[in-house]
Amino acid sequence: MTKQMLVLELRCPQCGAALTEGARVHLDGHVRRTHQQGAISLSAVFGDYGVETDLALEEGDVVDLSCPKCEASLMLPLACKICGAAMASLDIAKGGYLEFCSRRGCKAHALGGTGNIDDMMSLMNRMFETPYD
Ligand SMILES: [Zn+2]
Numbered sequence: 426m427t428k429q430m431l432v433l434e435l436r437c438p439q440c441g442a443a444l445t446e447g448a449r450v451h452l453d454g455h456v457r458r459t460h461q462q463g464a465i466s467l468s469a470v471f472g473d474y475g476v477e478t479d480l481a482l483e484e485g486d487v488v489d490l491s492c493p494k495c496e497a498s499l500m501l502p503l504a505c506k507i508c509g510a511a512m513a514s515l516d517i518a519k520g521g522y523l524e525f526c527s528r529r530g531c532k533a534h535a536l537g538g539t540g541n542i543d544d545m546m547s548l549m550n551r552m553f554e555t556p557y558d
């Protein structure tokens with residue numbers, strides 16, 4: 426049985442550009458530890474930790490993310506509840522927004538949150554506008 430994949434259609438909160446292509450979200454990244462800059466693509470599949478990038482990333486590295494179209498920073502003045510790194514945010518095309526941790530290897534790094542069932546339900550509600558009780 427194949428697990429049903431939920432692909433998130435994400436947009437830049439600043440310019441509104443669609444950033445999901447296929448099952449990937451294309452962003453620009455800046456690695457804080459090495460000051461390296463380059464393209465980074467996250468898996469757009471809900472709860473998937475997959476990252477593809479030319480950047481040399483180690484577990485625990487924090488990557489500042491920005492929009493590849495308008496170069497606006499996607500970083501929030503908010504700390505991850507799990508590891509304390511800065512959170513990034515993208516808009517969901519269907520409405521609402523998604524926050525995720527900028528630290529590689531952190532559980533909150535996956536799009537869709539921490540894998541916590543409450544996070545997941547609230548995201549599903551934001552995406553599908555269905556009441557949850
Ligand atoms: Zn943008």
Ligand SMILES: [Zn+2]
Pocket residue numbers: 505506507508509510526527528531532533534
């Ligand atoms: Zn984190």
